[in-house]
Amino acid sequence: RKEVEQDPGPFNVPEGATVAFNCTYSNSASQSFFWYRQDCRKEPKLLMSVYSSGNEDGRFTAQLNRASQYISLLIRDSKLSDSATYLCVAHSGGYQKVTFGTGTKLQVIP
Amino acid sequence: SQTIHQWPATLVQPVGSPLSLECTVEGTSNPNLYWYRQAAGRGLQLLFYSIGIDQISSEVPQNLSASRPQDRQFILSSKKLLLSDSGFYLCAWSPGETQYFGPGTRLLVL
Numbered sequence: 001r002k003e004v005e006q007d008p009g010p011f012n013v014p015e016g017a018t019v020a021f022n023c024t025y026s027n028s029a030s031q032s033f034f035w036y037r038q039d040c041r042k043e044p045k046l047l048m049s050v051y052s053s054g055n056e057d058g059r060f061t062a063q064l065n066r067a068s069q070y071i072s073l074l075i076r077d078s079k080l081s082d083s084a085t086y087l088c089v090a091h092s093g094g095y096q097k098v099t100f101g102t103g104t105k106l107q108v109i110p
Numbered sequence: 111s112q113t114i115h116q117w118p119a120t121l122v123q124p125v126g127s128p129l130s131l132e133c134t135v136e137g138t139s140n141p142n143l144y145w146y147r148q149a150a151g152r153g154l155q156l157l158f159y160s161i162g163i164d165q166i167s168s169e170v171p172q173n174l175s176a177s178r179p180q181d182r183q184f185i186l187s188s189k190k191l192l193l194s195d196s197g198f199y200l201c202a203w204s205p206g207e208t209q210y211f212g213p214g215t216r217l218l219v220l
Contacts, residue, residue: 032207043200043211044154087154091207098209102153 003027004090006101014109017078021104023088024070030090030099033071035062038085038103047073047086078108112137116201116212123219129174129188131215133201136182141203143184145176146211148198160184191219 006023013019025033033050048055050062050071061074075082088101113136123129135141145157156169158176166176173192177185184201196219202209 034208041198041216043214046208046210049208089209098156098207100154 002101003099004088004101006086006088006104008102009105010107011104012107012109013078015078015080017108018074018076019078019106020072020074021086021088021106022070022072023101023104024068025088025090025099026069027090027092027099028069030069030092032091033062033064034089034091035060035071035073036087036089036100038087040084044087044100075106078106080108080110082106083108112141112203112210114201114203114210114212116199116215118215119213120216121218123191123217125193125219126190129186129191129195129217131186131199131201131217133184133186133212134182135184135203138182138203138205140181141205143178144202144204144209145184145186146200146202148200150197154200158186193219195219 004025011019035047036044037047038044048057048062050064052064054063059076063072085103085105087103091098115134117132143160146154147157148154158166158168160166160178163178163181174188196217199215201212
């Protein structure tokens with residue numbers, strides 16, 4: 001079983017739609033979580049951290065469920081520019097204990 | 111602000127040739143530095159990380175090596191490339207848990 005698992009997609013959604021991605025992690029020692037966005041043939045860029053209490057940044061909401069060991073990302077009012085691959089990351093302490101998921105591809109359609 | 115540079119941006123090399131990829135960070139001192147590889151359609155694989163000059167840890171045994179001759183310089187090398195070394199090589203720096211990526215080097219081994 002992979003340490004961090006994501007549905008690869010693609011998720012094809014119309015502009016203005018709300019879309020949600022889930023990511024599960026297997027290491028219960030994971031302490032910090034992040035969502036990154038990666039555009040085609042580009043480097044991943046930090047989208048947002050994920051806090052236990054949940055956090056929101058504009059149209060983006062991230063939530064953590066420690067009991068079920070998953071994190072989620074909700075995108076409201078999808079824009080064409082949201083089309084990208086979204087990577088889930090779990091950090092379990094230590095310099096090297098960072099695990100990236102393989103990503104979920106989102107395609108927003110006009 | 112901090113910036114991270116990588117070069118070259120793209121590279122086509124024959125099997126058996128040597129490799130040297132360079133990463134430099136500006137605007138910070140004593141960063142944690144990382145080398146990742148992302149094969150086509152796959153997740154990020156951590157190759158090496160470094161917490162200081164000449165302090166390198168390898169995550170995956172293979173024909174690659176890394177060096178950190180200066181505080182903000184991280185080099186990925188190989189004496190003889192294999193076909194399986196093709197991929198997108200990303201350098202990242204981290205002040206703690208969050209990682210920030212350079213623009214990457216796309217390597218094709220023929």
